[in-house]
Amino acid sequence: MPLSTVDELFADYASALSRGERPRAADYLDRAGAEAAALATMIERFLQAVPRPAAATTEDSALLAAWLQQEPPLLELRRRRGLKRAAVVDSLLGLLGLAASSRTRLADAYHELETGQLDPMGVDQRVWSALTEILKANVRDFADWRPPPLAASPAYRFSKKISLGTKPDMDQYQEQAGDDVDRLFRGVS
């Protein structure tokens, strides 16, 4: 990619920011191809050099606030939409084409997902699509925000090996392997 194109991508990004938009650097880096690293350095330098954008009352901010207060973002998002959990489960049942007999298991799985007890990596794309439709937001983004550990105190220490969430107890579900709900929520085939 010619350097001039990297400059153009940078100018597009910076100009969008100056118009009050919230461009996503990742999208621009994807477009930069082999020059992504150079573009990343330029955007990073720019973001350090300009005053931070004015605080926007974005949903991200509200969900961060909930997360910092130990509230799972997905739960906060549902509350903000004024939806009962049962209503979400009913909608999921229909959108995922599950049998009515799966409703209880689906409700359990959704509860675990919503409260951060389920590993988002094992959740099928069809579930994310359905939830995006039901909750009118890119739910996958928020699902990565697992509940912070209760020890998020000054004593908090970083360790790459420690998961922020609780891994599901897979033994509990072994006997139900092959079930549609397990396949959709726990990556069990």
Place this chain on the structure above:
Amino acid sequence: MHDARDAEDKRLLEAKEHTQLLENYVYLVQEWAALRVRDRQASAEVVQRIFLRLASELAAGKSYSVPYRVVVWSVVSWTARGYEWTAKEGTTLPDGWDAPAPDEYEAWEAEHDLGTWIADLPDRERDVLDLLHREGLSPAQVAERLGIKRNAVDQATYRGHRKVAEKFRAA
């Protein structure tokens, strides 16, 4: 160029409005993490670790000798470092860390102020970028302030940013 935002952060720090202070940085931290850590899931994890760290330090009453944005950037930089492919085990922000000392910070600040990078741009481009970024005016407000057409603001914005890109690339 950062004065107004720094003053707002200082007020929020003094008023202990920590959540509001952190909310102001959601977008920036997400962007910085995405720039440093290209993997989407790892980037999300970095963002969470950064906010956990910042929140815990605020809760502990830690005070800083530099503007809060520098603190945030330092935490971003340290945290992301642990996710780079060359990262060594144990790469992490020390508990007793401190932001740059005043003289070190001054040198850093000079390089991290858009005012430095736009100082020698043509008047129109410099004025437009200054009003957009320093004063946070909208393009329409900039047009009104400078008595020019909105289209001229857009052109000057794009041209100015192209020139800043060249400077960043050459630096």
